[in-house]
Structures are given as C-alpha cells and as structure tokens.
Amino acid sequence: MTNSPAEPLATRYALFRGVRIRFGKQSWSFAVGICGFSIIVLAAIFAPMLTPYDPVALDFSSALQAPNWSHPFGTDNLGRDVLARVLYAARVDLQIGAIGQHGLESIEVCPHCVDRFLVARQLEQGRSITA
Numbered sequence: 001m002t003n004s005p006a007e008p009l010a011t012r013y014a015l016f017r018g019v020r021i022r023f024g025k026q027s028w029s030f031a032v033g034i035c036g037f038s039i040i041v042l043a044a045i046f047a048p049m050l051t052p053y054d055p056v057a058l059d060f061s062s063a064l065q066a067p068n069w070s071h072p073f074g075t076d077n078l079g080r081d082v083l084a085r086v087l088y089a090a091r092v093d094l095q096i097g098a099i100g101q102h103g104l105e106s107i108e109v110c111p112h113c114v115d116r117f118l119v120a121r122q123l124e125q126g127r128s129i130t131a
Contacts, residue, residue, distance in 0.1 A: 044090035053081035055088040 043050060053071075059079035067074045073082035 040090055041094065043087055044094050047084075047087035047091055051081065051084040051087055053084040055080060055084040 057080065059075070061079065062071070062075050063077055063079040065071055065075045071081050071083065073086065075081055076085075
C-alpha cells in the first residue's frame with residue numbers, strides 16, 4: 001500500500017464510477033425529467049422573486065386579462081395573477097409531497113389501523129340497518 005497523492009483521487013473517482021454506470025444507462029427522458037423537476041423546484045423556491053404579484057390579492061380592474069408582458073399567464077375572474085398562483089401553489093404542493101413521503105414511514109408502522117376503523121364503522125352501520 002503506497003501513500004501516493006493520486007490514490008485518494010482514484011478512490012474518489014471509483015466511488016462515482018458506479019453512479020455514472022447506473023445513471024448512464026438511462027434514456028434521455030430521465031435527464032429531461034430531472035431537469036424539468038429541478039426547474040419546478042427552483043421556481044417554487046424563488047417564487048417571491050419571480051413574480052411581483054400577490055397570489056391572493058384581488059384586483060377587479062384587471063380581471064380576465066389575456067396573457068401579456070405584465071401578466072405572462074393572464075389573470076383570473078377576480079384579477080389575481082395566474083403565474084403567481086401557479087408558483088405559490090407549487091411551493092405548497094412540494095411541501096405536501098415532502099410531508100407525505102415522510103408520513104408514509106409512519107403509516108407503515110400501523111398499516112391495519114385504518115382497516116380496523118373502516119371495519120368497525122361498517123359493522124356499526126350494519127347494526128343500525130338490522131335494528
């Protein structure tokens with residue numbers, strides 16, 4: 001075993017070689033999907049910087065405008081900017097997805113709790129029908 005300075009560098013590249021082989025076999029649609037998802041995540045993170053409009057502020061004077069330079073996606077029937085609403089909704093959707101993914105771990109701990117509740121409810125309804 002030698003202590004050459006090139007050895008840690010070679011070891012580091014050996015670690016990434018498996019990643020490259022694994023993801024190198026994916027089709028171009030995988031790369032497009034990752035890029036698209038990254039754009040959505042970045043747009044959601046930087047939503048306050050990308051749009052000057054409040055997503056819930058009402059402006060009846062600009063209701064139902066077609067897409068233009070000031071409102072790229074247009075406005076809805078209450079005058080709210082649609083682009084602002086889409087960007088802020090993406091923030092909420094990503095948070096719900098992250099919480100849901102974390103919540104799946106806790107749901108797997110007790111998978112029959114929901115089943116027991118549903119069966120108990122059906123038995124109770126059955127008793128009320130027969131009575």
